[in-house]
Amino acid sequence: MEVLHFNHFFHVALANADRLFGKGTAMILIGSLFSILFLTDSPFIKWLYVKAPGILSLVLFIASIPCCFPVFPRYLGLISDSLFGISTAIVIILNLREQSFFSRLLNLEILKKIGILSYSIYIWQQLFTHQQPWGGNLFLNLSALAIVAFLSYYFYEKKFLQYKELFKKI
Numbered sequence: 121m122e123v124l125h126f127n128h129f130f131h132v133a134l135a136n137a138d139r140l141f142g143k144g145t146a147m148i149l150i151g152s153l154f155s156i157l158f159l160t161d162s163p164f165i166k167w168l169y170v171k172a173p174g175i176l177s178l179v180l181f182i183a184s185i186p187c188c189f190p191v192f193p194r195y196l197g198l199i200s201d202s203l204f205g206i207s208t209a210i211v212i213i214l215n216l217r218e219q220s221f222f223s224r225l226l227n228l229e230i231l232k233k234i235g236i237l238s239y240s241i242y243i244w245q246q247l248f249t250h251q252q253p254w255g256g257n258l259f260l261n262l263s264a265l266a267i268v269a270f271l272s273y274y275f276y277e278k279k280f281l282q283y284k285e286l287f288k289k290i
Contacts, residue, residue: 147205154209168213177214178221180207240269240277 157165184207187200215222225231234241248265 146202150202150205150209154206154213158213165213168210169216172214174214174217174220177211180214181211181222184208184211237266237269237273240272241265244268244272 154165158169184204187204187207211222214220217223226235244265248261248268
């Protein structure tokens with residue numbers, strides 16, 4: 121009977137912590153903690169960065185995906201956001217190494233080009249992905265988004281990026 125009482129107490133405590141901190145606050149706190157640990161040469165972070173196997177990054181990434189979906193038992197659902205934040209922080213630290221799995225993946229040419237257009241995609245995405253008056257054909261909307269983002273970057277954003285060099289000397 122005591123185990124049941126402890127589980128109830130634990131569940132209530134987690135629920136209250138979840139309500140108090142919320143998803144966004146917990147993620148910011150976790151990110152801040154791991155940043156501080158990284159910048160202060162924490163032995164745990166140093167071990168992760170130097171000694172952890174490269175495959176750990178991919179395993180953690182895949183293992184953390186279910187944390188985003190309500191597939192866990194109820195009590196774990198309350199801490200799944202924190203688990204996801206912690207695993208994401210570890211994946212980021214593991215991939216600060218140049219030859220990590222995600223580093224190589226993100227250096228693929230197609231992903232570099234998407235990265236260059238990412239701000240333009242961000243600016244225009246709402247127009248093409250949310251309640252369009254012309255219909256909801258996903259392929260056409262994403263194609264139009266890609267074209268508009270490309271044009272926006274090369275004919276507008278790129279001109280402003282040239283000014284960056286002028287102000288760098290100041």
